[in-house]
Amino acid sequence: MIRILTLLVALCFDAPAAAERIVATGDLGVVIERATGSVLIIDQSEMATVARVEGFGDLSHASVVFSPDQRFAYVFGRDGGLTKLDLTTQSIANRVIQxxxxxxxxISDDGRLVAVSNYDPGGVRIFDADTLELVADLPTEAKTIGLVDAPGRKFVFSTWDTGETWIADLSAELPQVTRIxxxxxxxxxxxxTGDGRRYIVGLFGEDGLTAFDLWADEIKPTRILENYGKGDEALPVYKMPHLEGWALAGDRFVLPAVGHHEVLWIDAQSLEEVGRTKTHGQPIFAVARPDGRHVWVNYAHPDNDTVEVIDTLSGEVIRTLKPGPAVLHMEFTPRGHRLWLSVRDGNRIExxxxxxxxxxxxxxxxxxSGIxxxxxxHKSGL
Amino acid sequence: MARRIALVLALLATPAAAAEIGPQKAAVLERLVVQDCGSCHGLTLKGGLGHAIHPEKMQHYDRETLADIILDGVPGTAMPPWRALLTENEALWIADYLRAGGLQ
Incomplete structure (x- = not known):
């Protein structure tokens, strides 16, 4: 009898508790499962999977941004799919093929607009973050790359085929586009850069990069690191590097060199090269730990089983890890005490x-792939 | 009729060429096509930074031409030469695989 009473009491208390289940999202994240079009919701403190959600389409080269309240993840798929994932209900809240x-x-700095970079048809489309309704269409007639948010409800992006950079200002009713x-x-x-000041474009067809000072009255392209590969024969590039690892390592940026087994160190003020580090392979991501003390680097096929850690002060490789076949992506915990990496062909996260x-x-x-x-x-440009 | 014979021959040639690659190697090559070619050409090979390379498009090329493109790349574009990583036989296997639509 006492037992039954206890059970009843437990049921009475449990039922409302379950209905108001609280899900805190601050230490959650998502992992892209690229071949199956699914996404894992993970808890980075618990080092565990919370849920698997399916139905995201073709997720090769997929990426994700988050709403300011960290409730929704916007998943950008290769097939033009834009999917809004609710981390609290662990289900798809909305999805459009755009x-x-x-x-x-x-995602814009105010969290109201989500922009997608398209190859076909080339251009950028901007959607209401709540409803995923189209707000603005900016056709470029070229494949767009390097789309980032900038302070003041702006998006900046560039074009592969035509070599242009566009700055789209969405702060007024009609978008204002500056085309360079x-x-x-x-x-x-x-x-x-994290302060929203510098937009730096990597060039595949040239030995160098182009930088913009977005704080300048007249925004114009400046070539930096011209001829960084001079004297060395460029190697075949089996995978395009990523430039997302902008995080400042001390007072320097670190960037992957295209077609070379090197990362390049750039002074954050002068944008001049201040050094380079020989690496195991062609770098794909060179990501600074949030405090900037170390940089972790992964590599293109066929060297993609390896990760190296470079000390920022000495510029030397201090650790070589061999996580397994095809390390695709690395993500630090917000304060940098842990790093998660994906081992694609090992079917695991480490x-x-x-x-x-x-x-x-x-x-x-x-x-x-992506984590x-x-x-x-809460970071610009990510 | 001649056409039909050519087609039959072509179909016959495909498995014969593919047979020169063992099943283990074939699995490695399939993964390479899907995952690594896929990073530019799309996981479903419908294109990305690189052109679409699904079977309909690939019918416009014979297997030797495709194998040459795979081995030597396309200068002036992002398509790299894979010669350092693949043998001619492997490149032909990939050419057959793409033309036959091995992903279907």
């Missing part, structure tokens, strides 16, 4: 202590 072929997106030509041959990716470099755990995942923690919601 183009035939897309390559990532961005002659940025360079075949821009392949771009980054914006988690490392960034102080001791010890492996702390593994999570199974089906051909995982994105909700802390990105």
């Amino acid at each position: 183009s035939g072929n897309a390559i990532g997106g961005a 030509e002659n940025v360079g041959i075949n821009p392949y990716d771009a980054l914006i 988690i490392y202590d960034t102080g001791t470099f010890e492996k702390l755990g593994e999570i199974p995942a089906d051909t995982p 994105f923690f909700t802390a990105r919601a």
Whole structure:
């Protein structure tokens, strides 16, 4: 009898508690499972999977941004799919196919607009973050790359085929577009610094990069690091590097060199090269730990089983890790105490202590690629 | 009729060429096509930074031409030469695979 009473009491208390289940999202994240069109919701403190959600379409080269309240993840698929994932209900809240072929997106500083970079038809489309209704269509007649958000409800992006950079200002009712030509041959990716001041475009067709000072009255392209590969024969590029690892490492940026086994160090003020580090392969991501003390680097095929850690002060490789076949992406916890990385062909995520470099755990995942923690919601350009 | 014979021959040639690659190697090559070619050409090969390379498009090329493109790349574009990583036989296997629509 007492037992039954206890059960009844438990039921009475449990029922309302379940209905008001509280899900805090600050240490959640998502992992892209690229071959199956699914997404894992993970808890980075627990080092565990919370849920798997399916139905995202073709997720090759997928990327994610988060709403300012860290409740929604916007997942950008290759097939033009823009999917709004609710992390609290672990289900798809909305989904549109907005183009035939897309390559990532961005969310405005106020969290109201989501922009998607498209290859086909080339251009950027901007959507209401709540409803996913089209707000603005900016056709470029070229494949767009390097789309980032900038302060003041702006988006900046560049074009692969035509070598242009566009700055779209969405702060007024009608979008104002500034179009800058002659940025360079075949821009392949771009980054914006955390302060929103500098937009730096990587060039595939030239030995160098192009930088913009977005604080200047007249915004114009400036070539930097011209001829950085001079004297060395460029190697075949089996995978385009990413420039997202903008995070300042001390007073320097670190960037992957295209077609060379090197990363380049750039002075954050003068934008001049201040050094380079020889690496194991062609770098794909060179990501600074949030405090800037170390930089972790992964590599293109066929060297993609390796990750190297470079000390920012000495510029030397201090650790070589061999996580397994096809390390695609790395994500630091917000304060940098751990790093998560995806081992695509090993079908797992590995988690490392960034102080001791010890492996702390593994999570199974089906051909995982991108890893994105909700802390990105509060950073420009991510 | 001659056309039909040519087609039959072509179909016969495909498995014969593919047979020169063992099943283990074939699995490695398939993964390479889907994942690594896919990073530019799209996981479903419908295109990305690189052109679409699904079977309909690939019918416009014979297998030797495709193998040459794979091995030597296309100068002036982002298509790299894969010769350092693939043998001619492997490139032909990939050419057959693309033309036959191995992903379907």
